[in-house]
Amino acid sequence: MxxxxxxxxxxxxxxxxxxxxxxxxxxxxxxxxxxxxxxxxxxxxxxxxxxxxxxxxxxxxxxxxxxxxxxxxxxxRAGLLGEPLAAAAIEWATALTAATLPEGQPFPTLHVALDGLIAAIEAAPSARGWGSALVLYELLLLGEIGFGLDLSACAVTDARDDLIYVSPKSGRAVSRVAGQDYRDRLLHLPPFMATGGPARDWADIHDGLKLTGHFLGRDVLIDRRAPLLAARERLIDRIKRLS
The missing domain is CATH 2.40.50.140 (Nucleic acid-binding proteins)
Structure with missing residues (x-):
């Protein structure tokens, strides 16, 4: 070979x-x-x-x-080692990739996304500039390894508009109307996760990280990979302190 x-x-x-x-x-x-x-x-x-x-x-x-x-x-990217937040973000994204992907199988979309995420971190070390890209990378990775979320339509009504929640059990989107009686049990779905593009504000980034983190922790980072979640929590704590 x-x-x-x-x-x-x-x-x-x-x-x-x-x-x-x-x-x-x-x-x-x-x-x-x-x-x-x-x-x-x-x-x-x-x-x-x-x-x-x-x-x-x-x-x-x-x-x-x-x-x-x-x-x-x-x-x-050695120059970023002096930027604690940027260095932690790159460390997390690469470690997640290495720990979860099966070896020798092509993931061209993930390669492009990882390259773009790291380039965004390099260009703008502040998490406001790349926080949404990190969330979207985690969302894409979940889908590529078989744990994708369905954010296209409401799990209850099949409506495609006003989707603001995600069921923590099924991973499907829920509309405002359908979820109003259960909103305390649902995860918030920031608009950029359904439509792409940047987050509107810090709240969107935090909601996105909470959402992808829930499914990474439940479905992917288990057993020997569970310690990776600690690195993710340290990164999120850094982001919260600076937001």
């Missing part, structure tokens, strides 16, 4: 005395792992930072073998 791709670094784990296993998000082949010889060296450690874009070469004798991976830096 020989594969060459421009990829996003998502996770890096120490392997042996000097090496590392990196998991990269590629445009056409999805999440791929590879062993980087000397991956913890002074030369390569700054290259293998989550969020960096690298030119990657994967080589293996068989598909079952962990590929040998060589990387060259294409674009560095």
């Amino acid at each position: 020989h594969l060459s791709a421009t990829a996003i670094v998502c996770a890096v784990l120490a392997h042996g005395e000097h090496g590392a296993v990196a998991r990269l998000m590629t445009p056409e082949d999805g999440l791929l792992p590879g062993y980087v010889r000397g991956g913890r060296s002074r030369r390569l450690k700054p290259v293998l930072l989550p969020g960096n874009i690298v030119q990657a070469e994967f080589r293996a004798r068989s598909e079952d073998q962990l590929a040998q991976l060589t990387v060259e830096l294409v674009h560095s």
Whole structure:
């Protein structure tokens, strides 16, 4: 197996005395792992930072073998390490990707979305500039791995207008009229999650994060992946303090 791709670094784990296993998000082949010889060296450690874009070469004798991976830096996000909020957001988005996607399956839409999210964080470190993009990325990821929400019509009436809630059980949208007697049990649906585009205000961002967080915690980040939720909570706490 020989594969060459421009990829996003998502996770890096120490392997042996000097090496590392990196998991990269590629445009056409999805999440791929590879062993980087000397991956913890002074030369390569700054290259293998989550969020960096690298030119990657994967080589293996068989598909079952962990590929040998060589990387060259294409674009560095190291400058964002001095921005605690931006660094935490990139760390969360890449860690979520690495922990939830099956390896070797194509997710081209997710690759584009992750690349766009990290670029938005880089362009505007304030969460007001990328908070809605993070919510939409989490929403897209839920759908891509089989836990998508149905925000197209009301679960009760099939109405397509005035959808302002989501059922925490079914993941379906609920209209204002249908949900008025149960609003304390429903999740708020900010308009941007149904229509795309930016959030109107901080309240929309917080509502969106609460909504996607509910389904990530219930359906995805369980068992060995549960500790990831703590990293997400730390990120949300930072956003709340600054909003």
